[in-house]
């Protein structure tokens with residue numbers, strides 16, 4: 845049995861059109877989204893939102909706010925980019941190791957769960973990136 849996808853106007857096999865979703869359309873939507881959301885764009889948006897430069901700052905001189913802004917970037921990169929980049933890849937971009945990235949994601953999730961204002965800020969950045 846074949847199904848017609850109203851989005852890409854082609855007939856699909858059951859395998860490619862599953863639960864009302866067309867694989868081809870899903871893939872192109874994902875590609876479009878990925879083109880919009882890159883490491884660089886997340887990085888730039890956070891700098892714009894927080895006014896903090898998160899790369900190129902002397903690692904040993906990093907204060908709390910720089911560390912936190914960088915953690916937000918790591919968290920959002922892992923959350924928004926599909927397929928999800930490994931913690932090692934994200935770490936390399938920031939000149940950090942994978943454990944730092946995993947720790948950052950955990951820390952940010954924890955902040956989101958416990959601090960309303962922080963949660964709203966992350967929401968705002970995410971919306972900006974997805975628009």
Ligand SMILES: [Zn+2]
Nearest residue numbers: 849852866869
């Ligand atoms: Zn389709």
